[in-house]
Amino acid sequence: MAAKTAGVGRWEVVKKGRRPGAGAGGRGGSGNRRALGEANGVWKYDLTPPIQTTSTLYERGFENIMKRQNKEQVPPPAVEPKKPGNKKQPKKVATLPNQNQKQGRFRSLEEALKALDVAALQKELDKSQSVFSGNPSIWLKDLASYLNYKLQAPLSEPTLSQHTHGESLHGYRICIQAILQDKPKIATANLGKFLELLRSHQSRPAKCLTIMWALGQAGFANLTEGLKVWLGIMLPVLGIKSLSPFAITYLDRLLLMHPNLTKGFGMIGPKDFFPLLDFAYMPNNSLTPSLQEQLCQLYPRLKVLAFGAKPDSTLHTYFPSFLSRATPSCPPEMKKELLSSLTECLTVDPLSASVWRQLYPKHLSQSSLLLEHLLSSWEQIPKKVQKSLQETIQSLKLTNQELLRKGSGNNQDVVTCDMACKGLLQQAQGPRLPWTRLLLLLLVFAVGFLCHDLRSHSSFQASLTGRLLRTSGFLPASQQACAKLYSYSLQGYSWLEETLPVWGSHLLTMVRPSLQLAWAHTNATVSFFSAHCASHLAWFGDSLTSLSQRLQIQLPDSLNQLLHYLRELPLLFYQNVLLPLWHLLLEALASAHKHCHEACRGEVTWDCMKTQLSEAVHWTWLCLQDITVAFLDWALALISQQ
Structure with a gap:
């Protein structure tokens, strides 16, 4: 295994038989291969400037250098076979070239990558593999340690924790x-x-950023894996x-x-x-x-990612949460977005309407x-x-009527x-023609045209309307119809003149007992109310007075004042409403009685009342007859002018 010596910064070859950690430059002393999660350094960080989005460190440096340098790789040195005997194998230190000595810091990572010798890197990797x-994990650790040692450059993106002694990572x-570009899962x-x-490690932001950065590398090669990382790791800590x-x-x-979503x-x-959605539009949150x-x-x-490839079958699952957030007190921008999304749900997914009907009474x-x-x-x-929305709105209207009948609190x-x-149903049914206004306008236009035509031609026969009716044959037919109408009117009048008195007398004979009884009951009722109404109202006022006196001690002043007003209200109603109406009724009855007394010459009997009613009906009929005859004469005179 390759390890860096503590004194001179050289690399030495450790044979298989050597105990781990032996020697001055062993692994246990330097701690250069400490795991990424064991870094304890806490330092201030700034997210700007970020790494360029076009490539990763691996793509910019490692692969490009291997393509650019086409040197012949040095084969790994052969391991000497063990000699028989119990003597210890002497240590052989492989002296590396001058570029493997302790590196100075480069001004940038790009400069460090350009200076990296890929042949030496491959040699060290082959040595570790042999x-x-x-044991690939040790190969990877050796490779990472070698690159850490060679790439002595400042961090361009401070998202990884440093070792306590400042080693580059x-x-x-x-x-x-x-690794994550090839195996993002x-x-x-x-x-x-x-x-x-x-x-x-929430209290140590540098370590948290290290974890987030490392896991986030899986997303740059695969959008699905990147979204998994963001939703599973970064969304839960979005408020920090x-x-x-x-x-x-x-x-x-x-x-x-990944523009292709x-x-x-x-x-x-x-x-x-x-x-x-709440983080984006709700004000005063943790962002x-x-x-x-x-x-x-x-x-x-x-x-777009949330609605997916088939929004026509998924949007109804989003409708309840959209609707519950669309309150009158929500921010304007959020309300606009919610209403737009709700409309999209109703127009795209047919099941959203049924979900709305279920949620409607409680929202x-x-x-x-x-x-x-x-x-x-x-x-x-x-x-x-x-x-389709028209049916839903009609159903909601029926629900409104039911809620209004029950008298709910809202x-x-x-x-x-x-x-x-109602407004939506009117718009759904489309604009209707105002037939009443159109007919009225047409009638006014026809009357105005007829008056102007008669005035300009001084007679109906010379007018344009008369000539048009005469040439079309409508005028003779109308004259014949008017003549028949006049004849039928005269016959009807004669029939009414003969039958009306007979039927009137018969009707009066039939209803006379009932009318007399009703008259007697009416007089008795009026007399009873006139005698007892005032006394009952006075009793009611006295009762309120006694009740107010009982409760005066127990109730506050405001309620006492209210009771005082209630006590005065019936008296005011009696004095200002009932009593004037009663006087008016008595005066009307007195005037009617006086008129009947004068007409009946001092004695009001049922026969006299019958005579008065017959005269009133006869007078009304004569007035109607005069009006009808005058109208018919005018119509015949107008027609005869032709």
């Missing part, structure tokens, strides 16, 4: 990137274990101030490197999507405004916002979807929803 055959980074096989490790910038920057870089469909579900704005810019692509305030949004954007909804929301449903 000494520790069948570029070798570890290159090896991690090389190594990082996602035990995400739960890595999350526990991350939470156990020291880790949130790296998590969002990694997500931005991941989506930038179809490979990530099915990775984000409602359980992961809605926390991201800074700049990070929240950056997450808002990534939200549309996350939404009236949210549904009122959605209904008003649909009302304002109804024209943008496809016609096919409008027909009547205002029900009324708002009901008004929005």
Whole structure:
């Protein structure tokens, strides 16, 4: 195994028979191969500038140098066979070339990679493979240690912890990137274990960033594995101030490197999507405004990933969470996004409407916002979807009527929803022609045209209307119809003149006893109310007075004042409403009695009342007859002018 000597920085060959840790430059003393997770250094970090997104350290340095340098590889030295006997094999120190001596620090990692001798690297790797055959983990550790020693350059991305003595860790980074680019599922096989490790070091941000950086390398070769890492490792720590910038920057870089999002469909579900929605749009959360704005810019692509390849069969699973968040008090930008997403669910996935009907009674305030949004954007909804939504809105309207009958506590929301449903149904049925207004307008136009025609031609026969009716044959037919109508009217009048008095007398004979009894009961009722109404109202007022006196001691002043008003209310109602109405009724009855007394010459009998009623009916009939005759005469005179 290759190990670095402590004194002169040389590499020595350790044979198989040598005990581990022996010698001055053994592995136990230097600690150069300490595991990545055992680093204890805590240092300040800054996420800028990040590594270029076009390549990894492994791609930029290791593979490019191997392609550029086409040197002949030196075969590994042969191991001398053991001689028989019990003598110890003397140690042989392989003196490395001058470039293997202690390295100075380069100004950049690119400069260090250009100076790396791939032939020497291959030689050391072959030596480790020959000494520790069948143990790839040691080969990898030797390779990483050699690269750490050779690539003495400042970190361009401070996401890995340093050893306490300041050893460079570029070798570890290159090896991690090389492995996870080829086998990305190594990082996602035990995400739960890595999350526990991350939470156990939550108070040490540098170590947490090391874990997040190392696992995140799996995503640059595979979008699916990268989303698994982000959802399983970085989303749970998104609210932590020291880790949130790296998590969002990694997500931005991941989506930038994989513009084809179809490979990530099915990775984000409602359980992961809605926390991201809250982080992006909910104010005063644990993210800074700049990070929240950056997450808002990534939200549309996350939404595409969440809805997946078949949104017409998955959006109904997102509808309940969208609806529950669309409250009247939510922020404007979030409300706009929620209403837009709810509309998309209703227009794309038919099952969203049935989910809405089930949630509607318990989400009236949210549904009122959605209904008003649909009302304002109804024209943008496809016609096919409008027909399906019409059935849903009709069902919601029936639910509103049922809730109004029951008198639920949130009547205002029900009324708002009901008004929005009516407006939507009117728009769904399409614009109707105002037939009443059109007919009225047509009638006014016809009357105006007829008056102008008669006035301009001074007679009906010379008018355009008369000539048109005469040439069309309508005028003779109308004259004949008017003559028949006049004849029938005269016959009807004669029949009424003969039969009305007979039937009137018969009717009066039949209903006279009932009318007399009703008159007697009416007089008795009026007399009873006039005698007892005032006394009962006075008793009610006295009762209220006594009750108020009993409760005056036990009730506060405000209630005493209320009782005083209640006590005065019946008296005011009696004095200002009932009593004036009663006086008016008595005056009307007195005037009617006086008129009957004068008409009957001092004695009001039923025969006299019958005579008065007959005269009133006869007078009314004469007035109607005069009006009818005058109208017929005018019509005949107008027709005869032809």
